[in-house]
Structure formats: C-alpha cells, structure tokens
Amino acid sequence: MLSRKKLLLLSAGILVAATWIGYRAECRVMDSAGNKPLTVQSVVRRVTAPKERRQTLDRINEIRHLVGRLEASPREAAEAWEIIRALGIEDVQACLAEIPQKPQRHVNAMITQMLFQRWGQLDPQAAAEVASKPPYDQDYSVMLAIGISWAERDVEAALRWGKSQPDNTAQNMIGLTAGRLLVRQDPEKALSRALAEFPFATHGVISGLVSETANKEEARRKVVTELAALEEKRYLRSYLSQLGWFVDDKPEVLTALVKDLEQAGLPEAELKEFTQRMEQRVRHGDWERSITNTFGPDSTASAEEKQRLFSNWATNQPDKALAWAKKQGNLETLAESVRRNSNNLLRSNWQPASTPSMNPWEKGIVDQFQAWRERDTSAADQWLQTMPSDIRQHLSQDHATH
Known part of the structure; x- marks a missing residue:
C-alpha cells in the first residue's frame, strides 16, 4: 500500500498532467495570437496561483485569442484595460509571462503596453528596469x-x-x-x-506651453519673446506651428499673435510666412474641409478612417465637431467618438475633477455624450452602465466649466 506522502505526490502529479494535457489542447485550438512555450514549471505556477489571478489570465488570453491576427476593437481594448487597470504588481507580472513576443500580433503589443503602463503606476522604477532588458x-x-x-x-x-x-x-x-x-x-x-x-x-514643454498660453495674451507674449531670444529658432517655429491650431476662425488671436512676434523681433521674412500660413488656415479651416471631403459621397475612405478622423477632430475642436455631427444627424459617428475618447481618458491616468484638466480627451466629451443621449437615451445609458465609475460620474455631472 502506498504511503500518505506518496499518495499526495501521485495526486499532485496526476493534477499537473491533467492540467498540462487540457491546457495544451486549449493552446492548439487558441493559437491565433500565439502562446508561450509550456513547461512543467509554468503549468505548476498557474495551478498554484490564486483563483482570481487564474481568472484574470484566462480572460486576458481569451481577449488575445478572440482578436487573433486582427487589431482589437475599441470595445475589446476597453475591456482589456478595465481588467488591467485594477491589477496588482504580481498579477501584472503573471500576465506578461503569458504573452509571447512571436509571432508579432497587434493585440499582444497592445496588452503588453497596457500592462507596463499599469506597472508604471504601481512601481515605475521596477517596471523601467524590466523594460530596459530583452525582450522589451x-x-x-x-x-x-x-x-x-x-x-x-x-x-x-x-x-x-x-x-x-x-x-x-x-x-x-x-x-x-x-x-x-x-x-x-x-x-x-x-x-x-x-x-x-x-x-x-523641450518639444514636450513647448507643446504644454501652447495649451497653457494659447488664450492668454500676456503669457503667450512672454513665451514668444523667450523663444525668439534663443539662438536655436526651431523651438519658436514649433511653438508657432502648434499654436496655429488655436487660430482657426479666430482672426483676433492671429492679429494679437502677429503683434507679439513683431515685438519679439521675429525676422520679417519668417513673420510674413507665418502670417500668410495662419491667414490661410483661418479662411479655410483645415479640419472641417478634411471632414467634408472624407464623409462626402465621392469619398473612398473606410468607415474606420472616417471614424478616426472625426474622433481626432472631436478632440482638437470639440465644439465644431459636435455642431457638425448635430447638423449631419450623424449619431453613430458621434457615439463612437464618445466611446473611443472615454477609453483614451481611462488609459491616460485621468481622474475626475471639479475643474477641467489639460487632458485633451476630457474637453467636450460631456457635451458629446449628452447630445448622443438626447437622440438615443437607451443606447447611451446602456453603454454608460458598462463603463467604470469615474467615467459614469464624469459624464453624469453638470460641468458648468467644461
């Protein structure tokens, strides 16, 4: 008769073997997104993991294999981030251990990036040390x-x-x-x-200064003067180029900006070139022209290309994008923009606040959601209930300052 110790060892061996066989069978079926090579150690590690961790690993792998060789849809990306943003460090590491580097798949890269972003929230130093070594x-x-x-x-x-x-x-x-x-x-x-x-x-600082000073004449003049005094003129050009997006349909801003440049001593040739470029932008409105062409009857753009362009417009010029969508009665494009930019908010470490932040996806999304809800209350509310509490809170409140 076998001793108690041998029975325990035999039972453990049978459990590992059964899990190994079952897991290998699963991997043969679900291999479109790739699987890490299995070892006895990896199976034992999985079997002995807490139940919650195994469930997390299983769901992440289900998403990976469901997407397979394609790109994740906004809904799939949102679900993956909803899971990952709640993980602890050990769970993040366990998920990373399950994702193969080859074959290369968009979904694997997306989830790997999400996992490192979450790890960076918890322990950026440790995450950076791992990221600095192969295979990352x-x-x-x-x-x-x-x-x-x-x-x-x-x-x-x-x-x-x-x-x-x-x-x-x-x-x-x-x-x-x-x-x-x-x-x-x-x-x-x-x-x-x-x-x-x-x-x-420096270029990141300049981008931040554009958002900070675009509608503040005194602050804008100070930045222009400071940049114009630098020997390296590419920083001034970068500031002016980005600032141009705030000039659209605002001739008074352009007039004030030209005066700032004159006082800062910008060379006449560069001042003339900038003025002509901005005047053309004010006259034509690049975003609206692109939208009109892309959504026009002769357009060959795909539905995804159209949606991406509108969502970008809704981020950069939310008031104009919303007005256009209302005028066109384009409900689905508006709704999809709300869904996408809500996901972008969640992935950007944003948190709801009583005052608007500098987050580019926050501006305008409340108005866009309300416009969607006015036209299809059932669909908008049903979607909202699937979102995390911070998004539900943000979109349900009356933001007088947005």
Whole structure:
C-alpha cells in the first residue's frame, strides 16, 4: 500500500498532467495570437496561483485569442484595460509571462503596453528596469507607457529616467509626455529648466506651453519673446506651428499673435510666412474641409478612417465637431467618438475633477455624450452602465466649466 506522502505526490502529479494535457489542447485550438512555450514549471505556477489571478489570465488570453491576427476593437481594448487597470504588481507580472513576443500580433503589443503602463503606476522604477532588458528593450511603446505613468506621479523622476536612456528615440518619447507635465507643474520655469537640464523634453514643454498660453495674451507674449531670444529658432517655429491650431476662425488671436512676434523681433521674412500660413488656415479651416471631403459621397475612405478622423477632430475642436455631427444627424459617428475618447481618458491616468484638466480627451466629451443621449437615451445609458465609475460620474455631472 502506498504511503500518505506518496499518495499526495501521485495526486499532485496526476493534477499537473491533467492540467498540462487540457491546457495544451486549449493552446492548439487558441493559437491565433500565439502562446508561450509550456513547461512543467509554468503549468505548476498557474495551478498554484490564486483563483482570481487564474481568472484574470484566462480572460486576458481569451481577449488575445478572440482578436487573433486582427487589431482589437475599441470595445475589446476597453475591456482589456478595465481588467488591467485594477491589477496588482504580481498579477501584472503573471500576465506578461503569458504573452509571447512571436509571432508579432497587434493585440499582444497592445496588452503588453497596457500592462507596463499599469506597472508604471504601481512601481515605475521596477517596471523601467524590466523594460530596459530583452525582450522589451527595443519596444518604444513600452517605454512610453512607463514614462506616462511615471511622469503623472513624479515628473522629475521620469525626466531623470529619460535622461539616462542611451537611445534618442526613447528619450524623445518620454520627453514629450514628461515635458507637458513639467509645464503643468511650473509653467513659468518649465522652458528654462528643460533647456538647462532636460533638452530632450523641450518639444514636450513647448507643446504644454501652447495649451497653457494659447488664450492668454500676456503669457503667450512672454513665451514668444523667450523663444525668439534663443539662438536655436526651431523651438519658436514649433511653438508657432502648434499654436496655429488655436487660430482657426479666430482672426483676433492671429492679429494679437502677429503683434507679439513683431515685438519679439521675429525676422520679417519668417513673420510674413507665418502670417500668410495662419491667414490661410483661418479662411479655410483645415479640419472641417478634411471632414467634408472624407464623409462626402465621392469619398473612398473606410468607415474606420472616417471614424478616426472625426474622433481626432472631436478632440482638437470639440465644439465644431459636435455642431457638425448635430447638423449631419450623424449619431453613430458621434457615439463612437464618445466611446473611443472615454477609453483614451481611462488609459491616460485621468481622474475626475471639479475643474477641467489639460487632458485633451476630457474637453467636450460631456457635451458629446449628452447630445448622443438626447437622440438615443437607451443606447447611451446602456453603454454608460458598462463603463467604470469615474467615467459614469464624469459624464453624469453638470460641468458648468467644461
């Protein structure tokens, strides 16, 4: 007769073997998104994991295999992030261990980026150390995801990490996000600090300054004067180019801006070129012309291309985009824009607040949701109930200052 110890070992072996066989059978069926090579150790680790972790792994893998070789839909991406944004560090690591690097799949890259973004929220230093080694060290999207999370909690630490990166592309990607947040932290000194300490973040700082100063004449004049005094003129050109999006249909802003440039001593040739370019933009309105052409009867654009263009317009010029959608009666395009930009909000570390933030997806989304709800209350409310509480709270409140 077998001893109790041997019976326990035999039972454990049978359990592992049964799990191994069942799991291998599952993997043969669900291999469109790829699977990590199985080992006895990986199966044992899975079997001994807490029930909640196994359920999380199973659902993430279900999403991966459901998407397969295609790109995830907004709904699938939202579900994946809804799961991942609630994970702890050990669960994040367990999920990463299940995702293969080959074959390359869009869905695997998307979920890997989400997992590192969540890890960056919890422990950015540890996440960065893992991301700096194979197989992730060449994946700039992973570095960007960590950089976004890190900058949200400690912008200077994120900038120091970016400064330590040997790769210019990685530095620039981190700098774009961290630079914008440096402006939020200290708009008066952000530019001088970036130029002196974190040059790779200067373009991010300039992007943040555009949002901060576009509608503030005195602050805008100060930035123009400061940039015009620099020997490197590409920073001034970058500021003016981005500022141009705020000039659309606002001749008074253009007039004030030209005066600022004259006082700052911008060379006459560059001043003339900028003025002509901005006058043309004011006259024509690039976004609306693109939308009209793309949605026109002779357009060959796909439904996805149309939706992407409108959602971008709804982010950059929410009032105009909403007015156009209402006039056209284009309910589904408006509804899909709300769904997409809500997902973008959730993935950007945004939290509801009593006053508007600098988050580009926050502006206008309340009005867009209300317009959708007025025309199809049942569908809008049904969708809203599937969203996390922070989105439900934000879209259900009366935002007098949005």
